[in-house]
Amino acid sequence: RRAASRRWWRWLAAARTGRRRQGGDRERGRHRAAGALARGGTEKQKEYAAVALANLAANADNQVAIAKAGGIATLVALARGGTDGQKQSATGALRNLACNADNKVAIAEAGGIAPLVALARALARGGTE
Numbered sequence: 001r002r003a004a005s006r007r008w009w010r011w012l013a014a015a016r017t018g019r020r021r022q023g024g025d026r027e028r029g030r031h032r033a034a035g036a037l038a039r040g041g042t043e044k045q046k047e048y049a050a051v052a053l054a055n056l057a058a059n060a061d062n063q064v065a066i067a068k069a070g071g072i073a074t075l076v077a078l079a080r081g082g083t084d085g086q087k088q089s090a091t092g093a094l095r096n097l098a099c100n101a102d103n104k105v106a107i108a109e110a111g112g113i114a115p116l117v118a119l120a121r122a123l124a125r126g127g128t129e
Contacts, residue, residue: 043085046082047086050075050089051089053066054089054095063096063097066097067103067106071093072110072112073110075090075097078090079094087115087119091116
């Protein structure tokens with residue numbers, strides 16, 4: 001378990017910085033971040049993966065790659081039913097992904113509008129959902 005945790009943190013650091021990995025590239029890292037969210041992991045790992053995707057989604061090329069990797073549906077699911085930290089991180093990632101016109105449509109098609117509105121309402125009331 002400890003070795004798996006070390007691998008996770010090394011991978012997360014590489015994904016956040018966009019560094020090339022031996023035998024891999026940035027695109028593989030983006031796919032891994034989306035896959036990590038979909039497969040599971042601890043609650044904190046899901047939150048950190050969403051943070052990494054939010055950081056990566058600040059780049060236009062990454063926005064396309066994350067969408068192709070299935071990251072939008074996974075982030076919408078976290079925004080809908082994750083912990084407060086996961087919701088916040090997923091919302092940040094979706095915000096960055098929405099800078100791309102095709103991703104705006106994909107977020108709506110994935111059912112992303114309702115959880116984002118619900119979260120905004122909860123925050124307006126002074127709490128979280």
